[in-house]
Amino acid sequence: MIAGFIGTGSMGSILIEAFIHSGAFNPEQIVASNRTISKVELLAQTYAGLQVARSNREVVTRSDIIFICVKPGEFKKVIDEIKEDVLPSQMVISITSPILIQHLESTLPAKISKIIPSITNYVLSGATLCIHGNRMQPEDQEWLENLLAHISSPIRVSENYTRISSDLSSCGPAFLAYFLQSFINAAVEETGISKEEATLLASEMTLGTGKLLTTGGFDPATLQKRVAVPGGITAEGLRIMDNELVGMFQQVVRATHTKYAEDLEKAEQLLCTKQQPSQEPN
Ligand SMILES: NC(=O)C1=CN([C@@H]2O[C@H](COP(=O)(O)OP(=O)(O)OC[C@H]3O[C@@H](n4cnc5c(N)ncnc54)[C@H](O)[C@@H]3O)[C@@H](O)[C@H]2O)C=CC1
Numbered sequence: 514m515i516a517g518f519i520g521t522g523s524m525g526s527i528l529i530e531a532f533i534h535s536g537a538f539n540p541e542q543i544v545a546s547n548r549t550i551s552k553v554e555l556l557a558q559t560y561a562g563l564q565v566a567r568s569n570r571e572v573v574t575r576s577d578i579i580f581i582c583v584k585p586g587e588f589k590k591v592i593d594e595i596k597e598d599v600l601p602s603q604m605v606i607s608i609t610s611p612i613l614i615q616h617l618e619s620t621l622p623a624k625i626s627k628i629i630p631s632i633t634n635y636v637l638s639g640a641t642l643c644i645h646g647n648r649m650q651p652e653d654q655e656w657l658e659n660l661l662a663h664i665s666s667p668i669r670v671s672e673n674y675t676r677i678s679s680d681l682s683s684c685g686p687a688f689l690a691y692f693l694q695s696f697i698n699a700a701v702e703e704t705g706i707s708k709e710e711a712t713l714l715a716s717e718m719t720l721g722t723g724k725l726l727t728t729g730g731f732d733p734a735t736l737q738k739r740v741a742v743p744g745g746i747t748a749e750g751l752r753i754m755d756n757e758l759v760g761m762f763q764q765v766v767r768a769t770h771t772k773y774a775e776d777l778e779k780a781e782q783l784l785c786t787k788q789q790p791s792q793e794p795n
């Protein structure tokens with residue numbers, strides 16, 4: 514089994530490194546290309562045996578499964594380049610949310626899935642969202658999800674909920690890190706504790722809270738209730754958050770969805786797959 518990667522930027526390289534570290538693939542089983550080839554050469558220096566491809570077509574002709582890890586605006590160029598070489602027996606997996614399954618199925622003959630990874634996959638943790646196209650048979654879907662289970666918890670989602678699922682799973686680490694950074698900065702400013710100590714405490718707390726919410730049997734509401742003892746300290750902090758953050762998350766969700774609608778429109782225009790209205794007279 515050879516896994517090909519087109520695009521070794523932030524996410525492409527995270528996926529490659531996670532697959533290698535987890536033992537899902539040996540470096541010899543990976544072939545990768547990138548617009549700036551030095552990024553792949555660097556990976557090949559770190560992981561001896563990883564194959565550097567000089568073109569995207571070379572990735573396709575040498576792979577059984579192809580991960581396309583480029584940004585939406587770069588997609589059409591890649592598709593146009595590889596479409597003549599892609600075979601029906603191959604799996605093509607896109608990680609780009611506004612490129613829809615229908616975009617991919619109408620341009621490539623392969624078995625298509627979309628997966629939305631998360632930076633948390635770098636430490637073999639967090640979710641990978643899975644949306645399978647019609648050509649992915651149940652055994653193909655199972656095979657892909659077993660592969661992804663080496664680096665994450667694969668979770669099937671409906672394509673209609675791609676944005677909100679990805680907001681939680683893939684944007685979420687940045688949102689949570691923002692919250693922590695603000696908390697740490699305030700701790701330093703208000704009390705003089707060192708930034709290093711505050712960061713260590715906040716990071717350990719985040720790891721523990723994640724465990725409580727995944728394997729520890731807590732949900733967010735019960736966790737708050739358990740920590741905020743009546744008449745205690747935590748309740749004072751939660752009271753401030755309740756007042757100050759009202760409506761904030763709704764605004765975040767609306768903003769990500771507005772941007773997503775724009776990205777979808779641009780992807781439609783780029784790939785021109787929308788059904789044209791019939792020109793036939795009535
Ligand atoms: N960064 C994140 O946490 C997540 C990103 N994604 C999605 O992954 C996609 C890629 O994101 P990043 O890796 O962060 O972007 P990036 O900009 O770091 O990586 C994209 C890579 O594609 C390469 N590239 C561009 N055009 C190319 C072409 N024609 N042929 C070969 N390589 C080409 C670029 O040189 C670059 O290395 C985006 O659609 C993003 O929404 C999905 C989940 C999480």
Ligand SMILES: O=C(O)[C@@H]1CCC=N1
Binds near residue numbers: 679683684
């Ligand atoms: O910010 C972005 O566009 C990507 C999508 C999910 C996480 N990062």
